[in-house]
């Protein structure tokens with residue numbers, strides 16, 4: 412558990428408190444970043460950038476929202492922005508052709524498949540799917556983290572599921 | 583009941599009231615199209631759920647720490663101050679005016695004012711403010727063999 416006093420200590424530069432917050436939330440940030448970026452290097456940059464922002468801005472955190480939601484929000488923003496920046500810089504295109512080209516019985520068990528399914532989505536939809544299906548977050552939490560309304564989160568997640576299904580069907 | 587994919591998604595998410603649940607379930611079980619849709623979405627969500635959560639790479643926290651406080655310019659000044667401070671101390675020790683136990687307040691003041699004159703007045707207070715982070719920076723620099 413991260414307490415209010417941990418947050419205040421970390422905000423004033425206490426390294427033990429900062430590390431505690433990092434240990435507590437880094438798994439979430441990494442999972443979301445890695446599965447949304449689908450690229451280890453970009454995800455590692457995202458992980459680093461998220462926590463730099465968290466600790467730099469922690470002093471202005473006013474406890475209006477929970478720290479969790481606040482960090483989730485920074486994660487969503489940072490990850491999506493980094494993907495955009497990366498795309499602009501080197502035309503990072505996701506290879507979705509494998510999914511369509513492969514024939515025979517679909518093997519939905521492998522890790523590869525999860526990646527391929529995610530690869531059929533835009534980063535904006537992918538991050539919602541990662542939060543919902545892979546992090547098991549409630550629609551309400553996702554809405555708060557992405558600054559979207561509850562109903563639009565649901566609509567987009569249903570549509571993203573549909574999109575993955577269609578891609579899976581076409582194999 | 584008509585085919586309704588939103589409803590099937592809600593059913594999958596367990597977001598349907600119990601009195602409607604049985605009607606939706608009945609439809610899915612008796613409608614080939616909806617049954618297929620349901621099974622495929624269920625499969626996809628379970629594949630994603632079971633994909634596992636990898637551990638974050640090591641060393642990121644250290645990089646974060648290094649990034650949030652003393653920036654490069656400050657680091658360079660700190661390193662310069664360390665080296666120059668060592669030279670000055672050595673000089674004072676050699677010439678015999680340095681008091682190792684710090685008992686001589688006047689001398690301490692002299693050394694401090696000399697340091698301030700050399701490196702700017704702000705540095706010493708900056709060093710105090712950042713003392714904790716500063717130590718980390720030194721550890722990092724030592725680790726990287728830069729000091």
Ligand SMILES: [Zn+2]
Pocket residue numbers: 584585586609613614615616617
């Ligand atoms: Zn139907």
